[in-house]
Amino acid sequence: MEQSRAPSKQMIRLGVVVWVSFLWAAIATMLFFATFDPEELSQLATFPMTLDRTSGYSIGFLLFWVLLMLNGWIVTWLLQSGKPSGDALPAAEGERHE
């Protein structure tokens, strides 16, 4: 798009990574904490830890989110950087939206 409002590629990348990770983190948090009680989990920690449930859920969600974001950021970075010298990359990858 040659529209003037089009954000830069890196901004789009950031937005996509943050948002998609957020959605998955929400789902992961639901499924994980429906199965495990953070209060009891914290008692199983290898070091002394006191964690009430509200903090447990919140930290759990943020942790999922951060991990997913890091992963997304690295994956997208690997995909867009470093073209192998030998083989030709398919043309205009990522520009096609059907």
Next chain:
Amino acid sequence: MSKPLQDIPVEVKLYEKSDKIYPRETKGRFQRLRVASVYALLGLYYALPWINWDGRQAVLFDLPARKFHIFFLTFWPQDFIFLTLLLILAGLSLFFFTAIAGRVWCGYACPQTVWTEAFIWMERWVEGTRAQQMKLASAPMSWEKARKRVTKQVLWISFALFTGLTFVGYFQPIRGLVVDFAQFQVGGWALFWVLFYGFATYGNAGFMREQVCKYMCPYARFQSAMFDRDTLIVAYDTKRGEPRSRGKRRKEDAESELGDCIDCGICVQVCPTGIDIRDGLQYECIACAACIDGCDEVMTKVGLPTGLIKYSTEAQDQGAHKSLLQTLLRPRVIIYATLLAVVFTGFITALVMRSSFQVDVLRDRNAFFRWAENDTIENSFQVRVMNKSQQDQSYIVTVHGLNQAQVVWAKPDLDGNSRVVPAGEIGEFTVLVQLPENAEFKRSQVIQLGFEETRGDKPETVTEETRFWGPKR
């Protein structure tokens, strides 16, 4: 389905010089539908936590207590299956509705659309129409401009904060929360989530708007997989509209064969994602039908039939004539509908058959057995009885699978052979299974502990299997 992007002329630039999209306001049936939908959905969102039921908040996801209250239902983590089913149902419905009606979700129900619409209303209320907004944006800073900008931000931020507060109000009783918030007494995670959700609303609905749909939303890209030739889309009638022509040229060419499109550009101006629907279906189109409303208005004004842009299907566009029924009865729709019906029936059945209580039985870990008075062999079990119903309930316990065995409630030491658990609570008890020494037994055998409700019209029973250990013979 859509043309490759590079083939699309960048006509948008003609109308759209600044770097913000100012969707032009529309009137019409689809806009009315959207307004109704925004009121209904936002109304529901903001009102629901304030409704009380049976002396508590009707909808409360009480995370610290690990209980979800939804009117007369209370869900526990043990009801995990319902959450899973609900997620599957949501996914299937999305497939189903997308196959039939295209992106109705995007146009009328997605939180992104709904909150953006609300933010746009506030913006218009302060800064005026599209033209006024654009003028204001390009005007040099003045008192007037500053006042408008500040007013808008104050409105937006308050609304966003209230949205965040309401969000947290689903997880923590909202009446207390609002009072605390007004007195700056909210701290910790509650405050964090109020600000977080408020900020997300503000960012998504105030600033990013259509860019969320264009660049970030997985559904927007994915939906084409659920589309087929009979899916409802917003389409421009090329045959009727082209060749388009406008103004003076239109008058001069009046003799020749002109299309109905007067090239006024309204359809582009009203589009919240800034595309030109006349270039064909594009994945940016959220099917909001603003361009239909816009174009219909213009057509009426110039005395031509409406429907130059309309809800249509690819098949219809290519001249196929199908009845609504024919359109609906196609394999894809039938398959989605069947799946949906099956899972939904399962969900309801499971909900109705859900037992009103649940029991966890844990063997005492300290000893396999012990000798009790009168030469009986005794096994001790930790029992957690979860009363999932809305009434206090009392339970009796029985043992099966081992002749001559007896079972009694022990700790907490109370009289009687039943134990009471208040509504929605968990009772922790010890149960002792006793066996006379002279009875028949193996070193270890399976037994069943039965728990029975004693109150209500239809007392339920739950049976738990466990093991009974005796001495070596």
